[in-house]
């Protein structure tokens with residue numbers, strides 16, 4: 001039985017479905033209608049892609065992918081698309097905890113937590129982050145850290161925006177391979193030999209995660225796993241459609 005205080009909290013701050021935002025019972029994460037939208041990797045039959053976990057014909061991995069595995073619990077479409085956008089642009093930070101729970105379930109289902117050393121996230125340009133007041137990927141990473149008990153490490157920054165932090169010696173050592181993301185100088189050595197769970201709000205083409213993974217691997221990461229609150233379904237293959 002809910003106490004009076006709990007009832008009052010529920011009236012003042014109603015619990016909402018992670019996907020469609022409808023008011024749901026306290027303690028629940030998604031409503032009954034959205035439950036079937038949660039991807040069940042365990043139920044996928046036949047030949048599957050080990051990276052994204054989908055059946056081979058539904059594989060969402062780019063050919064150039066550098067990360068070892070990726071996972072998301074819901075497709076980035078319809079209500080979930082709106083929900084992620086509210087989280088990203090609308091200040092709905094209450095979503096971090098719910099999304100993290102869904103991601104956590106998917107990570108367990110895919111057996112992706114064993115051997116992970118830390119959780120990190122895709123950084124935003126500093127100017128942009130200041131304007132928004134938060135980085136949604138960081139918020140999701142923090143919530144995921146609370147569930148997994150893995151530490152959150154702020155490893156990367158978006159380099160064009162913070163030239164002062166540019167670690168010339170570290171970058172020179174690696175040649176000109178680095179692109180958009182660079183490690184914080186004090187984290188460059190830490191990355192070596194680590195398996196990093198890299199968090200983003202959404203995986204669309206995978207190019208962003210790939211860029212960040214590239215930097216981590218250049219700096220010696222053992223492996224990079226990628227997790228997001230939502231991800232894009234495999235786009236229709238034009239060649240296949242024509243055939």
Ligand SMILES: [Zn+2]
Nearest residue numbers: 017020031034
């Ligand atoms: Zn719902």
Ligand SMILES: [Zn+2]
Nearest residue numbers: 049052059061
């Ligand atoms: Zn795949």
